[in-house]
Amino acid sequence: MENKVEFEQEVSQFGEDLRRLKEEVQKFIVGQGDVIDGVLSCLMCDGHVLLEGVPGLGKTMLVNTLAKALSLPFSRIQFTPDLMPADILGTNIIEEKAGGKQFVFQAGPVFTNILLADEINRATPKTQSALLEAMQEKIVTVAGKTHKLPRPFMVLATQNPLEMEGTYPLPEAQVDRFLFKLIVPFPKKDELHEIMNRTTGKTTPEISPVLTGERINEMRELVRAMPIAHELSDYALRVLEATHPEGTDAPAEVKKFVRFGGSPRAAQAILLAARVRALAAGRYAISYDDIRSVVKPALRHRLILNFEAEAEGVRTDDLLDSIMKKLKEN
């Protein structure tokens, strides 16, 4: 019985910590509740986030605030076309020491807990791919030597959907590494008022650290310990299958506009994020709603639309809506 009580406390503490973290971030970031939830879910899932939105919506601010609230080291890289991989990963430099000159590894900005890759699509594919290994393996290899990245490690990349000239769209393989792609919407008017008040006044809100890196790792363990009911994981997989044009449950729109559906990584992302959502709500099992709520951020960047869809201006979110509308729970 004692174990049960302890476990209940642990679960409720998870929810409480997450709530506090969100509150802390929201001290500075007005509105954008879904985006913050998405970012926090990725943090708890040990995943990376791709934030997409027009300039000035607070993407960088969000990441900054999150890093401060976590009291974790934070790095920011402004991606430009002339940015080289070594600028991100680091390089060996000659250093004179008592015994003579020797190569010493100079760690790049990637060696941090929270990494903001600002306007990631402006860097060349070579540089973008340098980030791939770091994101997936959480290691960096320079001059044949592998360096582990600190844990937790999270990349928050941003991209601007408007200025496409001189950009290098992220390749499919790289996009797939991001757990979520979050769309940062333009704030509502009352939110804008609040933003104006907070940012143009004399004082700015103070962000205090809420969670440590260790606590985040513990919370991640709890997320992965949660079992998933067979029927629910089946539902998530049916959603994934339905994104493929050849899938039996695929709606007509998918068959018409989708070239390639989501990868298995998408299902992993769905189930992990659904767990976080259930735990945040103090529940011990995920629900269909949990799955449905994470389908879009987990899948929208993984669907590759065909030319017809591009021509007709079809959005992946609309296709995902039609999939969820068609699919029955059981």
Added chain:
Amino acid sequence: MPAMSSVVLPAQLNSSLSRTRFRLRFSRFIQKALPIWSVLGGVIVFASIVEHAEWIEPAWMRNLQWMLVAAMAGVAIWSVSRVITVHQAAALLDAAAGGDTVIPAAVSFARHPQEGPFVEMTLSQAAAHTARVTPAKAVPLLFPLAAMALPFFGMSYIAVPHVVEPPRLFWGMVGQPSIVNQLDLTPNFAKEDPEFTVLKEEIQDLLRQTELFGNSKTKELARELKRIVDAVEKGVMQPSAAAAKAEEIAKALANGNDNDPTTKEMEAAFEELAKTLKKEKEFSDLAKAFEQKDFDSVKRELSKIEQQRAAKTPEDQKKMDAAMQKAMDEAAKNLETKAAQAQAKAKALENQKKSGEAEDARKDAEKYRRAADTVRQMGKSPGEKAEALKKRMQEAEKSGDKEQADALKKAMERMQKAQEQAQKNKQGQQQGQQQGQQQGQQQGQQQGQQQGQQQGQQQGKQPGQQQGQQQGKQPGQQQGQQQGKQPGQQQGQQQGQKQSTSQNMGDSVDNYMRNRSEQESQQKTSNTAEEVREAMKRLRQGGQCKGGNSGGRQSGVQDFFRRANGGQPGQGGKQPGQGGQKPGGKQPGGGQGAGIGSEDGGKLLGKTERTEVKTTDHQLDTKRQGDGPTRQQIILGASDKGFSKTQYKEVYTKYQEAAKEVLKDEKIPPGYKHLVKVYYRLIRPREGQ
């Protein structure tokens, strides 16, 4: 993280899930099947109205109703037979409890076992959720509005037979008929109708046959049949009810006659006797006659033997009798041997568990045993035979073999009849003798003796009559003794005048021939009854159609019958019976007949079928070109050749008789016979033809 023990799905949750599944199934039945039932119910009620109003063939409507009932059953099965998973029930319970997929998750964990604190906590949460909700809340039973019509349809269906009657409803729709029309509403059944006429003829035949050959029961059945048909003709009885009743009677008549097993025994006995008699030279012709089953020859041969015997000395007569008796004994022995063999075979087959074949073998054994008895009885007098039969019947009754007892009883009755007949013959002979005696008194005793002898000979060659011949030689002494005596009593009197073995054998042959003739007559009655039954069946089918609208026939068949009655194709009108002359009755030659052509032609001629063939047009290159001769030219050309001078009546009679012979002699199913008879009825000659 603390570890926890494995978990089991709470009992309350299990129970709730079962009840929810049941309610879900029932709910599906209500939601899916009841609206469809309502529609089908409405159609059934409508079909019932149509059936009782007889707007369309009622049999079709009944079949339609059965099909609809079957469809309802199918819908019910379909609605409840869909798979309802536990997970579906769990999802419904969860939704009612407002739990975020906790119950389905718990069910899933139980079905796909997983351990850990999360599972434990999920199960306890699911139990808590289940306590808050009932299956009734999870699956509320909502009756669709359409289902409300079902009780109404149910009541309507019950009420329809009591409310809807063919004429009333029909009149209600088309208006009350005028007095003239009412007068015309005498049952179609009773109107001139070839089928009805044929039926009456069949019944007349049946009456004749049952009066001649039938027993009291069959006679009464035939008379009852006649009474029913008369009642229908007078309009006292409804055709459909009468037809149903009459068909039952005809069926009873058709099944009323059965074969007498003793005839078969006698056949077996004669067969064996033929073999043993063959060994004696003086009986070889008799044996041959037996072998060929020519019983007239048998009787002739027996008569010859009797004459030869009469010419012999008493000693030779004894020798002859002994030889015949020996042949009979040998035949009886052989038959007993065969019976024993058949019995052994039956046992062997029974051991081999071939029960059907064993039963046949046992029957054969019984037949041979009885045939042996028959052969032994052959040498005995009628009284002795009657006594033996009685004994056998009692034995059969004791052993509980009712079938055999009945057969023997019938055989006894027949024997008694035969003896009565013989007695009558004898009396006739005695009267002749008496006359002869009176004449003898006038003309001399010798002349009287001769006359009595001649009369006796003329009145039959029965052994009893032959006795009469002998008795005729001493008329004054025996006349008083013979009158009013019973066959059994005659035995005592005949002591000292014992019949020869050949005479007794002759009696047996006579008895056998009489039995066979009677059976043949009964068979004829059966055949006629079968034909009556078929006619009844047809008439009932026709009567059902006639009760309502007789216009619902196949037009092709109507045309056929119309033309058969002398009308032209296309004539006859839509309401047969109106406007035309009634055929057959007072004006038999009146052209196309009322009602004819709207009858059961479709059933008689069967369903038409269309053969799928591909046709190819060919242009024939003929020598003649143009439109050809005109119709006038054709007619004139035909008249130049001359018209047939044979009267139609003659042609009809010739063909009808030929058809009758075929119907009588050949094995034709009663349905076809009836069809042929109706056909000839339809094409019968009218006045002036």
